[in-house]
Amino acid sequence: MSSDLTSIRSILWPADPRDARSQPSSDRRKGSAAGRNGNLSNAPSVNGRGRHSERILSFVSSIHGESAIEADALGFMAKMLVQTTLPHRAQPGTQYTRTDGNVTLSITDLGGAGLPYGAYPRLILIWMTTEALRTGERKLGLGRSLSSFMGQLGLQCTGGHWGTIPRFRDQMERLFGAAISTRWKQDLGTQSNVGGSNLLLAEEFDLWWTPQSLPRAPHLQSSVTLSQKFFDQLVEAPVPLDLRAIRALKQSPLSLDLYAWATRRVSYLERPTLIPWEALRRSFGAGYADTPQGRVKFRAKVLDAFGRVCRVYSALRLEIEIGGVRLLPSVPHIPRPFR
DSSP: OOGGGGGGGGGSSSOGGGGGGGOOOOOTTTTTTTTTTTTTTTSSSSTTTHHHHHHHHHHHHHHHSSOTTTTTTTEOOOOOHHHSSOOOOOOOOSSSEEEEETTEEEEEEEESOOOOOSSOOOOHHHHHHHHHHHOOEEEEOOOOHHHHHHHTTTTOOOOOSSSSHHHHHHHHHHHTTEEEEEEEEEEEEEEEEEEEEEEEEEEEOOOOOOTTTTOOOOOOOOOEEEEEEHHHHHSSOOOOEEEHHHHTTTTOOOHHHHEEEEEEHHHSOOSSSEEEEHHHHHOOTTSSSSSHHHHHHHHHHHHHHHHHHHOOOOEEEEEEETTEEEEOOOOOOOOOOOO
């Protein structure tokens, strides 16, 4: 990763010595697909011989041998976009809604470019969060820093109808023209509380492109100015990620989502917790029909994605059960700050 990100190290405290202790034991569940160790790190994915598995395996040794901080491969994602995620596929209409527990997130297309979807907007959001933390500024230049970020993720700049540049540009226009609304509700004894927040992602944006490359020339500098509320959301409680894992998983939006979600969830997990299949489907199952066949297909995709995630995050411990996925207390992928 570019040395520009080394200054982000100061955001994290030194690693908690408790993280080096052996992982806590847990009762093993009969019929678990996770195996004796309660995780999927050695479980083959559904398409284990495919390109995704080969790509992941090529990064495993480096990830396990050196921390993200040591490798200057530290990135961040806004917590609000880890709890509830973007669409995996193109969506009709102008609004998309997902729910995670008591939190509901809605994304609305305001600019007419369409709703953002797939891996690219997720990668852009990781870059935006990381860059906002690095610079402390709402206005982000999309020149050298973005090109460096794409290179770190192994994204080559190619033109043509199916090249990376047109697709990246399209998803940027979709993302920068979107607004996010969050709603939450909770019961407090005899009273109920409902709250929410509405925010624009970009206050302004200016995009310059050439057919075969990202913007580089100083006089044609592309930039995006984040709205103040969105900027505050990004820097308030960012979720730290290993960019090497992001690179290995970048072809699968579901794998990216589950990696970021699991990384955040186990950072404060104190006891085994079962996440029902229905809760996972509400958060990550966009595009899968709410039918028996759709639910079976979604579960298969989750198993495949978790297989990939556990290859790059081998300390993640989980068990697959009939009722859902049971997360077990695990060593955080990024060192935990002192409490």
